Amino acid sequence: MDGFTLKNTLLCRGLDTGGADVGRGRKGGAGPAGTCLEVGRWIVNTGLNYSASRPSPLKLRLGERPSIIADGEEVPVSFINEPAFYGKTTSDGTPMKKVALLHGRDCLATTLYQRCTYMEQGRGCAFCAIHTTLDSGATILRKTPRQLGEVLMEARKDGVTHMVITTGTPNTRDHGARMLARAVEHLKSLCNIPVHVQLTPPSGRYLDLLHRAGADTIGIHMESFDSSVMRRVCPGKSGLDYGSALEYAAGLFGDGQVSSFILGGLGEAQETMKEGFEALATTGVIPFLVPFRPLPGSAMEHHPPPDPSYMAGLYLELADILIKYGLDISGHRAGCVRCGACSAIDTALEMRR
Ligand code: SF4
Numbered sequence: 192m193d194g195f196t197l198k199n200t201l202l203c204r205g206l207d208t209g210g211a212d213v214g215r216g217r218k219g220g221a222g223p224a225g226t227c228l229e230v231g232r233w234i235v236n237t238g239l240n241y242s243a244s245r246p247s248p249l250k251l252r253l254g255e256r257p258s259i260i261a262d263g264e265e266v267p268v269s270f271i272n273e274p275a276f277y278g279k280t281t282s283d284g285t286p287m288k289k290v291a292l293l294h295g296r297d298c299l300a301t302t303l304y305q306r307c308t309y310m311e312q313g314r315g316c317a318f319c320a321i322h323t324t325l326d327s328g329a330t331i332l333r334k335t336p337r338q339l340g341e342v343l344m345e346a347r348k349d350g351v352t353h354m355v356i357t358t359g360t361p362n363t364r365d366h367g368a369r370m371l372a373r374a375v376e377h378l379k380s381l382c383n384i385p386v387h388v389q390l391t392p393p394s395g396r397y398l399d400l401l402h403r404a405g406a407d408t409i410g411i412h413m414e415s416f417d418s419s420v421m422r423r424v425c426p427g428k429s430g431l432d433y434g435s436a437l438e439y440a441a442g443l444f445g446d447g448q449v450s451s452f453i454l455g456g457l458g459e460a461q462e463t464m465k466e467g468f469e470a471l472a473t474t475g476v477i478p479f480l481v482p483f484r485p486l487p488g489s490a491m492e493h494h495p496p497p498d499p500s501y502m503a504g505l506y507l508e509l510a511d512i513l514i515k516y517g518l519d520i521s522g523h524r525a526g527c528v529r530c531g532a533c534s535a536i537d538t539a540l541e542m543r544r
Pocket residue numbers: 222223236294295298300355526527528530531532533534
């Protein structure tokens with residue numbers, strides 16, 4: 192099985208561990224929860240045993256040298272070791288693991304504010320499980336710049352080289368931009384780590400603020416190009432002006448330094464995808480295509496993930512568009528595009544080149 196097909200299948204169908212609890216990874220929270228595995232040159236954030244009704248065709252073989260059995264072939268894999276900072280606490284006694292987590296190989300990720308006003312209004316995104324890790328006590332509601340700084344300095348000793356700061360949307364006009372800017376400013380005063388921020392689209396003045404604070408890259412997530420999907424799945428965010436915010440951000444942060452998560456498998460009209468990829472690429476924005484993943488505790492926890500063959504078609508279309516517009520994902524300075532664990536776009540590009 193080629194690397195692209197293997198990564199795409201791991202993202203869409205997860206990995207069958209034969210019921211073994213390998214005790215790793217995130218079970219909820221913001222973004223696609225899962226476990227990170229290194230497979231050759233690339234890394235993948237895959238679900239483990241997450242679809243009991245549609246078991247994964249990929250089996251994990253545990254042992255001294257773990258591997259995946261794919262189409263009768265054995266592919267060596269390695270789990271990412273738990274970083275030492277998980278066992279430490281901040282100066283106010285908060286376990287560092289509740290403040291930020293290691294994502295992928297070397298990315299420190301945190302959710303600055305662990306609630307979302309849309310969720311509280313009953314208009315939250317149906318695929319999101321931001322509240323579950325807070326409810327279970329795995330994280331805290333707000334992370335202060337000081338806590339983040341202390342975790343970052345420890346995480347750097349464990350090999351962290353870039354950072355993602357995402358946030359649930361607070362009920363404020365800036366959509367969390369001011370608290371993100373304060374966090375970025377503090378982190379940049381400690382060291383020059385590349386930092387990626389993510390938020391729902393704010394107005395231009397708040398994008399200016401984030402840029403001035405020192406954020407290197409930004410993610411403003413459209414989720415879907417299909418307006419009927421947005422109304423059904425993301426009712427709170429469906430009316431927001433993504434186009435203007437993304438265009439403005441691309442002007443500030445530069446070509447290839449702005450990204451937008453696009454989920455495949457939400458029931459979107461397929462023709463909206465190609466048009467949407469092209470529209471974003473023409474403005475210098477990278478569509479970060481990921482398959483919908485059913486998260487426990489979310490409103491869509493029983494909705495099936497998309498078929499790998501459907502996602503493969505989308506990835507190859509996107510790869511052709513990125514090549515056509517000269518958008519180089521390897522030049523992205525920080526965040527999800529640099530980490531790459533949740534999308535198969537890196538391997539699709541390798542396939543096309
Ligand atoms: S791609 Fe983003 S959300 Fe996925 S593991 Fe990497 S940093 Fe986390």
